[in-house]
Amino acid sequence: MILFATEERNGRKETKKDAWKFFFVVFALFCGPPSEGAWPTYHGGADLKGVADVALGDTLELAWRYDAYGEVYSTPVSDGERIFVSAKKGRVVALDLTGKKVWERSFARTNDAGQAMALRFEAPLACTDGLVFAGSTRGTLFALDAGTGETRWTYETDGIIVGSPNFIQPLEPQEARRVVVMDQSEGMLHCLEAATGRVVWKSMAAERCDGTPGVANGRIAYGSCLAALHVYATDGTHLRDIEIGGDAQIAGGVAIEGRLAYAGLRDGALACFDIEAGEVLWSSEESDEQTFSTPAVTEVLVVYASDDGFVYAVDKKEGKPVWKFNAGGLPYSPVVAKDRVVVTVDGVLYLLKLSDGTKLWSKEVSDDATSAAIIGGMVVVGADDGTVTSWRVSFP
Incomplete structure (x- = not known):
């Protein structure tokens, strides 16, 4: 079974109001707390909850x-200082927070005819501890220096990488940072030392896995084509498989909060798991189409998108529907910034109210745009026209 995841300033005259506006923008970019600056995975932190403490x-x-x-x-x-993107023809690009290029790397392989072929990076990038991790569809994980782009090490999974690498926060001061990456075809996790690429452990093979594992609180959770959620301890111990059954394969990222995990299913549902007890607590079945977006988990609500064209919000306790927004297209994984939901739909960027899903603002980016990142107080997306675009708070 195959599853698919996927200013100009007018003149030099500046009023007092404009000066204050400039001050607040600079403050948001450079003086905010780390939670406002960094966005180390495609869905925020290693837990993949997709939330930021930023007012938009x-x-x-x-x-x-x-x-x-x-x-x-x-x-x-x-990483809070630079923005990293993967682009066509095997390129990884680093920008500063003003959108200026810092460095660029191109990666290629040699085919059987001796020709150079650009690598493809379908998996989202990840960054931590001065490193950027890029996984190719040929199964190679590259660890790049975040400041220069220099290759620190490479690792061969002997498979295909389509899910984002993720990282394990050390539980003890003496522990080294580790990174985990999934071999898609085998559904096998590879855990490596972040600094060296040395193998720490490998999981058992499960089944094809297109999504990204969530990592939090000493636990790793990911789904597969077995219609199950697989749970490991961060030391590599296999804890349990939580079977769902039916047409409930998981091909999106898994968000973790405490002992709970949230994931979308192929049958359209969003499921909440107790990964310690090994059971499904509830399933919200608002959609009849596949739900492979990564959900955003807030204090009260879980927000997710489905292939039926809707963005949904359900309550965390029981999964009961709170609101839905008709996106009129294919919405990607939503993220939440305080009381706002940010989501891209067929190349259009939307800003919604978290409380009731009301549309506040939208802007066409291109024919297709990536899901949003909240970086340095800004909303940043990539697009199929080759652009990386940033939006900031509009001051009156």
């Missing part, structure tokens, strides 16, 4: 646009 208001305005000269495949990520 009711409208956004263009901050900058960068042309990467080739389709930008996946959501930008950031």
Whole structure:
């Protein structure tokens, strides 16, 4: 079975109001807390909850646009100082927070005829501890220096990488940071030392896995074509498989909060799992089409998107519907910034109210755009026209 995941300033005269506006933008970009700056995976932190402590208001305005000269495949990520994207023809590009290029790397392989062929990075990038991790469809994981783009190490999974690498926060001060990456075809996790690429452990093979494992609280959770959620301890111990059954394969990212995990299913449902007890607590079955987006998990609601064209919000306790927004297309994984939901739909960027799903603002980006990242107080997306675009809070 095959599953698919996927300003200009007018003159030099500046009023006092404009000066205050400039001050607040600079503050948001450079003086905010780390939670506002960094976005190390495509869906926020390693837990993939997709939330940011950033106030976006009711409208956004263009901050900058960068042309990467080739389709930008996946959501930008950031270490709080730089923004990293993968682009067509095997390229990884680093930008600063003003949209200026810092470095660019191109990666290729040699085919059987001796010709150089560009690698493809379908998996979202990830970054931590001064490193950027890029997984290719040929199964190679590259660890790049975040400041220079220099290759620190490479690792061969002997498979295909389509889910984002993720990282394990050390539980003890003496522990080294580790990174985990999934071999799609085998459904096997490879755990490596982040600094060296040394193999720490490998999981058992499960079944094809197109999604990204969530990592939090000493646990790793991911789904597969077996219609099950697989749970490991971060030391590599296999804890349990939570079977769902039916047409409930999981091909999206798994968000973790405490002992609970949330994932979309092929039958359209969103499921909540107790990964310690090994059971499904509830299933929200609003959609009849597949739900492979990664859900955003807030204090009260879980927000997710389905292939039926709707963005849904359900309550966390029982999964009961709270609101739905008709996106009129194919919505990607939503993210939440305080009381706002940010979601892209067929190349259009939307800003919704978290409380009731009311549309506040929208802007066409291109024919197709990645899901959004919240970086340095800005909303950043990549697009199929080769651009990386940033929007910031629009001040009155």
